[in-house]
Amino acid sequence: MMSRCKQSRIPESDYYSAFAALLVTLVGIVASAPISDKMDTIEHAHSLTNKILQDIVLTHEVWVDQKSMILGNRTTMEELGYLRDEFLKIPRAPVLQNISTISSMETCLAKIVEGLQLHLDLLKNVGNQITPTEQYKGLKADIRDLLHQIKKLQKQAGFDASDKQLQASMHDPPSEYYIQVAAHITLQQLHDFSSDVLRSILSIQSMMAP
Numbered sequence: 001m002m003s004r005c006k007q008s009r010i011p012e013s014d015y016y017s018a019f020a021a022l023l024v025t026l027v028g029i030v031a032s033a034p035i036s037d038k039m040d041t042i043e044h045a046h047s048l049t050n051k052i053l054q055d056i057v058l059t060h061e062v063w064v065d066q067k068s069m070i071l072g073n074r075t076t077m078e079e080l081g082y083l084r085d086e087f088l089k090i091p092r093a094p095v096l097q098n099i100s101t102i103s104s105m106e107t108c109l110a111k112i113v114e115g116l117q118l119h120l121d122l123l124k125n126v127g128n129q130i131t132p133t134e135q136y137k138g139l140k141a142d143i144r145d146l147l148h149q150i151k152k153l154q155k156q157a158g159f160d161a162s163d164k165q166l167q168a169s170m171h172d173p174p175s176e177y178y179i180q181v182a183a184h185i186t187l188q189q190l191h192d193f194s195s196d197v198l199r200s201i202l203s204i205q206s207m208m209a210p
Contacts, residue, residue, distance in 0.1 A: 035208060038153065038208050039205070039208060041149055041152050041153045041156060042201060042205050045201050046201050046202070046205065048145055048146040049146060049197050049201060051142050052142045052146060053194050053195065053198070055135065055139035055142055056139065056187050056190055056191045056194065057071060058138075058139075059133070059135040059136050059139050059187060060183075060184070061135075062135050062136075063130060063133070063136070063183045064180055064183050064184050066180050066184070069180065069181070069184040071184075071188060072188075072191070076184075077185070080184070084181070084185050087174075088170050088185070089170055089171045090122065090170045090182065090185055090186065090189075091168050091170070092189070093115045093118060093119070093189050093190075093192070093193040094111040094114050094115045094118070095111070096111050096112065096115075096196045096197065096199075098203070099203040099204060105157070105204060105207065106154075106157070106159045108200050109150055109153060109154050109157075109204075110154075112200065113161075113163075115193050115197070119190045119193065120140060120143055120144065121168040121169065122168060122170060122186045122189075123136070123139065123140055123143075123190075124140075125169055125170050125172075125186075126179070126186050127140075129172070129173055129179045130179060130183065146197075153204075
């Protein structure tokens with residue numbers, strides 16, 4: 001006769017403890033700031049992210065004149081991968097996980113802050129090699145504004161909003177072509193990251209909606 005495997009049973013006290021911890025977290029977040037204030041911040045962040053996506057396209061148009069470097073072309077990014085990793089050493093953006101819990105929301109906001117600061121540093125590196133344009137200045141200003149809004153949301157939600165990001169950098173491009181490569185990769189990566197930020201903001205907006 002085959003013996004039946006006994007399934008371990010989680011004590012009821014553990015369920016109550018987990019539920020109590022979640023309840024305390026939720027109460028703390030709700031009580032930290034009025035929902036209307038959070039929603040206003042989220043709406044502003046949503047608008048800024050859309051504007052940043054537009055700014056990236058405009059900046060790419062004036063920065064990159066190599067016909068093979070088209071924004072959104074995955075094949076080009078794959079072909080430039082070796083130059084990126086071996087010569088330019090451009091850091092990659094943090095990955096934003098799906099938001100399903102309050103804890104994952106806190107982690108996501110921290111990653112957004114990290115990624116925005118990373119791209120500000122990378123844009124500064126590239127900008128030092130290219131004559132600054134109005135599009136570039138506008139892009140940086142909007143990223144700084146979005147960074148401020150995300151940190152504001154962290155504080156409104158009762159999350160840790162302290163700065164932990166070290167300054168990011170890349171190797172100096174050795175030629176005009178490499179400057180073009182650095183500009184394209186930085187802007188493409190920022191576009192991808194900003195698209196992920198937009199999806200995260202929409203998820204947070206859904207969670208916060210009364």
